[in-house]
C-alpha cells in the first residue's frame with residue numbers, strides 16, 4: 001500500500017480536484033484506491049458523491065469509530081472514500097501534539113493499493129499528520145503569481161517537517177494546474193517552475209477546463225462526467241506518470 | 250476608524266485580491282487606509298509591493314514590536330500596510346487561547362479611517378482574532394460549486410463565533426468573485442446566492458480578469474496596473490457600495 005498526500009498551503013490551487021480525479025483514473029487500472037478527506041470543508045467527500053455524512057475521519061482520529069466502519073463506497077468500482085465532516089476543524093488543536101495519529105489509523109487498513117490524502121490549505125496539525133502518514137507528496141501548483149511565489153517557502157517548511165518527523169517521505173512531484181493557455185502569465189509560471197524544479201515537475205499539465213469545476217456539482221469525477229474533455233485527458237495522463245514514479249519509490 | 254475583515258475558509262476565492270484592491274480605491278477617496286496582512290503566506294504584503302519584510306504582524310502580536318514600528322507605506326498615498334511574515338504560522342497555537350490579541354493591537358492605532366484585514370483560508374485562531382477585532386466582515390465568494398457549497402456552513406460558524414466573542418460584528422455583505430461570464434456555472438452560482446442571501450449580496454460582481462492576477466507580480470494594485478480594465482471598474486464600484494454600507498453601521 002502506498003500513501004500519497006496532496007499538500008499546498010496556498011488555497012484554491014486544485015488539491016481536491018487533483019486528489020479525486022487522479023484517484024478515479026487510478027481506480028480504473030484495477031487498483032483499489034482510497035481517498036482520505038482531511039479537510040473540514042469536506043470537498044473531496046462531496047466531489048465523490050457523498051452528501052450528509054454522519055461519521056467521518058474526525059471520529060476515527062478521536063478513536064470513536066474505526067476506519068472500516070466509516071469508509072464508504074463511491075459510484076465507481078475500486079474507489080472508496082474516508083469522508084470528512086465539519087467537526088474535523090476541532091481536531092487541529094487536539095492533534096497539534098499528535099503528529100502520528102493519522103499514520104496509526106492508516107496502518108489498520110488492509111486491501112488498498114493506493115491511499116490519496118486531500119489536505120486543507122495550511123501547514124497546521126492536519127497537514128502535518130498527512131505528511132507523517134505518507135510515503136510521498138504531490139504539490140498541485142496553480143499557474144498564478146501568488147501560488148508560484150509561495151511554493152519555495154512551502155517546500156522548505158515541508159522539508160523541515162520531513163526531517164523531524166518522517167525522513168522517508170519523498171516529494172513525488174509538482175503538477176501545474178488551472179493552466180489557461182490564453183494567458184502569458186500561465187506560460188511564464190510554467191517556464192519558471194520547470195527551470196527551478198526541473199524533473200520534479202510532472203510533464204502532464206492540467207488545463208483550466210470548466211468541466212472540472214462543473215463535475216463536483218453532480219458528485220462525479222471527471223472520468224464519468226466528461227470523459228473526453230481536456231481535463232479528463234490531462235488527469236488520465238497524470239495518473240500514468242504518477243504510477244511510474246510510485247513504482248520507483 | 251472602521252475595521253473590516255475578509256473571511257472565507259475556502260481557499261483561493263479572492264480574499265487577498267479583494268482586500269488590497271478595495272483598499273486602493275478607498276485610499277483614492279482621501280481616506281487613510283491600512284491593510285493588515287493576517288496570512289502567513291503574506292500575499293497582501295507582496296501584492297502591495299513589499300518584498301523581504303523583516304518585522305511583521307507576528308512580532309506585534311507577540312509584543313516584540315509596536316504596530317507603528319512595523320507599518321509600511323505603499324506606492325499610493327493614504328494606503329499603508331501592516332505586513333506579514335512566514336513565522337506568523339507559529340502564532341496559531343499561541344493565539345488559540347487569545348481571541349482578543351489583535352483587537353488590542355488595533356486599539357493603539359491612530360489616524361486611520363479604515364482598516365482592512367486579509368485573513369488566511371481557515372476558521373482557526375488567526376481568523377477568529379480578525380473577527381473579534383472587526384466592526385464588519387465581507388465574504389468573498391468565488392462563483393464555483395465548492396465555494397457555494399461551503400458558504401452556508403461557514404456563515405453558521407461565523408455567527409457562533411460572533412455570538413460568543415464579538416456580538417457587535419456585522420456581516421457587511423457577500424461579494425461574488427472570479428465571475429466567468431462565459432460559463433453557466435457562474436450564472437447559476439450568482440442566481441443561487443442572490444436567492445438565498447438576498448440584499449446581503451453586493452450588486453457589484455467581480456469578473457474573472459487576467460489583469461487582476463497579473464498585477465501582484467508587479468507589486469501593484471489594479472488601479473495602478475490596469476485602471477481601465479474590467480477588474481478595476483468592478484472594484485471601484487464595490488468600494489462605493491462598501492462605503493455606503495459602512496456609513497450605516
Ligand SMILES: Nc1ncnc2c1ncn2[C@@H]1O[C@H](COP(=O)(O)OP(=O)(O)OP(=O)(O)O)[C@@H](O)[C@H]1O
Nearest residue numbers: 011012013014015016017121207208209213260393
Ligand atoms: N483545471 C481546472 N479547471 C477549472 N476549474 C478548476 C480546475 N481545477 C480546480 N478547479 C476549480 O477551482 C476551484 C478550486 O479548486 P480546488 O477546490 O480543487 O482547490 P483546493 O486547493 O482543493 O482548494 P482549498 O485550498 O480550498 O482546499 C474549485 O471550484 C474547482 O472546481
Ligand SMILES: Nc1ncnc2c1ncn2[C@@H]1O[C@H](COP(=O)(O)OP(=O)(O)OP(=O)(O)O)[C@@H](O)[C@H]1O
Nearest residue numbers: 011144260261262263264265266370456457458462
Ligand atoms: N477576479 C479575478 N480574476 C482573475 N484572477 C483572479 C481574480 N481574483 C483573484 N484572482 C487570482 O486567483 C488567485 C486566488 O486569489 P486570491 O489569492 O486573492 O484568493 P485568496 O482567497 O486570498 O486565497 P487564499 O485562500 O490562499 O488566501 C490569485 O492568483 C489571484 O491573482
Ligand SMILES: [Mg+2]
Nearest residue numbers: 015016039043
Ligand atoms: Mg480542497
Ligand SMILES: [Mg+2]
Nearest residue numbers: 264265288292
Ligand atoms: Mg489570500
